Amino acid sequence: MVSLRRDSDLTPKELARVRDGLAGGGPGRRRQPTLRDVRPAIQRFRDLAQGFLGFASPDPVTGQRAEIWTVNRNREASVSVALSRKTVKADAAHCLFNLDTSGIRWGIVDSGVDATHPAFFDRAKLRASQPGGGPPAARQPWADLTRVAATYDFTFLRRLISTGRMPTGRAGGWPDRAQARAINGRFQREIEILRRRYDEGGDLDWSVIEPLIRVPHGPDYRAPRSNHGTHVAGILAGDWPRDENPEGDVDLRGICPALEIYDLRVFADDGSGGDEFTIQSALEFVTYLNRNRQVPVIHGVNLSLSIPHEVESFACGRTPICDECNRLAGQGVVVVAAAGNRGWVDGLAENQFGDFRSITVTDPGNASEVITVGSTHRVEPHTYGVSYFSSRGPTGDGRMKPDVVAPGEKILGPTPGGGLRRLDGTSMAAPHVSGAAALLMARHRELIGDPRRVKDVLCRTATDLGRERYFQGNGLVDVLRAIQSI
Template sequence: NISTFQNGVEPLYKNISTFWSGLDPQYKNISTFWGDLNPLYKNIATFSAGVPNQQQIGSFWSVNGALWSQSMGLWAKIDAGTATAADRAQLTANLTAVVSNSQSFWGPAVTARMGGTFQSSFQNPLFSKYGIAGTSPQSLTALTADKRAAFFVEWFDGLNGFSGYDQIDNWMFQAKWSPALTNVQGRGTGVTIGLVDTRLAGDADVLARVTYSGGTTTYSNVHGTAVASLMVAAHDGRNIMGIAPGANIAFYNPYDANASSSWSTVGKGIDAVVGAGASVVNLSLGEPGLAFSPKWDTAMKSASKASQALFVIAAGNDGLTQTTNVPWTAAKGVPFLVVGSVDANNQISSFSNRPGEACLIVQGKCGQTAAFGSGGPLKNYFLVAPGENVLASNGAGGVARYSGTSLAAPLVTGTIALLQGRWPWLKNFPAETAQIILRSARDLGAPGVDPVYGWGMLDIEAAQAPLNFNNLVYYTVARGVSTKQSVTAVRSSTNRAAWAAQGAYISAFETIGGTNRDFLVPLS
């Protein structure tokens, strides 16, 4: 009953406009997004034929995006049977212009990277994939609305891959992540992420991060590679950026040649990757028809090392609300998170499973016990992350967009790796780490923890910051004696302005369960 929760690339027509409005590749936004890093350092546009003029990319997409938007309206007329001959002629002219403009602007960069012409290396393979005849885009008029939208998104993504810097994707803004944040926090260096998923293949960047590989080799698809790329892909100017590119992957494939597995095999995979050093494990798999299967208790029972790591589990893509309670005895005390998906408007995805009011039952009761992972409402373990039209590795050296809770889960896993890289001792406190993720989430839906969104939306930036600045403490030392102080003492000090002018800061501490995090807080 195990299956990977993977949906195909189906960016429906009605969702594309919202998706498109969130993408902004304009040059003016790059410096803020990258922080102190300059992504153009190796490829200054003025001096290199290998990338297009960076300052003109925004203008290019503004012009051609407008052409495409107008074309969408003309297509709608064709679909409704109200298009005139002039409408059809205008549509053909628009599509021809998009292709011609793309060849002129991106052609040198495509040739520099691929060796062939724009047509042979980029245009023709994409036309062939979508059944577009010849060298003209006119046959696009025969495609269905969702295929048209998918074609243009792939055109957009493919060309931006030749820009000389990694692509900015909509999920980054939704989840408040940037590569500048990753570099400040240490890139996840020193962390091993466990991945129990389909065999990794076809992406040298991802494979370079693998330090352990176990399980079968008889079944493979793009699923595992796509998931891994969101966590560890290098920031190298070639499309995908992982949240924790300095982390390693301990991998286990539980699937046989028929794409089947068992819960005991999943348990073996958990033991294998945790034994290989994983402190957080991504599990984008489960049982169809449930957001959280009772068999997870069985899998964790068979994994003797389960209590040593934090588990991130995809909620599944049945579009249902769980009503089945989950006996939680064998795995009592094992910390885990369940991740659903939201769309570009932060609304729960139509396909995403939801926790409902289902409970983890311990000794016949639903009540939450003191230890996280030891029973209580499933919604207390639940949060959401972007999971629609997510750009990821296609397992063949390129990129594609995928939808599903399988794509939302690794965004949470990568965030945990970033936490454990910045504060290495959090590897030994998986329950506290889970609490950081949940308590830093942005509330969605009904106020508080609710049966649809759980704790709410993953907020990567907030997870790296204090959960509550008012709870921070610092220490003053006099004559060898340290004295705990609250941050209110700093706020009320008459010296604060002078300290700020001198660039002073304090080392402040936050207590979470049985551990702490430290922060350098500028007095400015």
């Protein structure tokens, strides 16, 4: 689009007529503008634009003069995450109920969350540590301020239990060679017992594994290079005031801006790799953290990831990762998963037209106890309905999925290193629903440990967008209505 700002090419009378007409009438009168009011100015603008674009002469082949079919206003963009909070009514719920998510924690099973990012600072601690103002963390180490309670890296676990030694040489990842040698020397006996136990078919001993996979929040901490996990966590729990973030015109707030999160890394440092075993291990670890505790350590997990259903080996919803999600939900943890981005298939590689496809929900979204989330528009869901890329149901065995939809188009969120970026996908929609579940439990604490009821409330109170049920599920998640329904 070309933006033209040459008002001087219009006569003062024509310009005044356009401005008065678009304002609703000329001096001393109020009426809607007519075509007669603006026709001379439109003709002058048309001539100006065609001359500017080099289209004044007729086309040498067709002999026809080029036409301008539409003129669009160059609208200002606004911060998307602020808009999507309103779409799911999280802003209204916060204002009406003064919700407090203290004591509730969420696991982000993803590529890693940048714990040093200002969006995850505890603002109350920050204010208390800087009574005289100053830049964030100027007087206190970031590790004392971050709401990322802990970071665990599961990506080398398989090699650890298969070789009996901490692997080294992961570019840009944890651990480095010196740390690996230190860990091998300190835990040599424990690692060997762990390997033998696993070879014999025993369960993983997480009490041995926990110190091996924990990434310390200290001077040697390195943020992940991939944007995905930090972005997802920011939608759920980000809090970045306008006077600090690069946008500078609005507060960047997630659905639960005071929530504590656990960073459970299941992809390589650059976001590549990742497998079903690694993701299962992270979910098993959540069970370990919650085991034999009166109050759960982690109350919910967000899985913004996708695994194709292996149809020749497992029934739909009964793959190993789906079974693990169902077990975790049965133990009182809310599990939220992205539906997948396979609703539209591009046929260019096969010289065919692309097409929309049903029965495209991926694992772990096929699990029955999981809250499976599709994507819709961040501001106008009733107008645009379900996003073209959002995977559609039913499941392969005929169950209704997704369960709900949430904003997932051009959502602005934090990225490692103090950045911001807009991303699309059901991965962005899922943390909106994780946040809705956390707010629901914050208001009604009796729902903690009852993920089936949390899912029922969110589905029952969702807003119908008037689309096919296998596209939208129960509809758009509505935080305010969910809280008020109890």
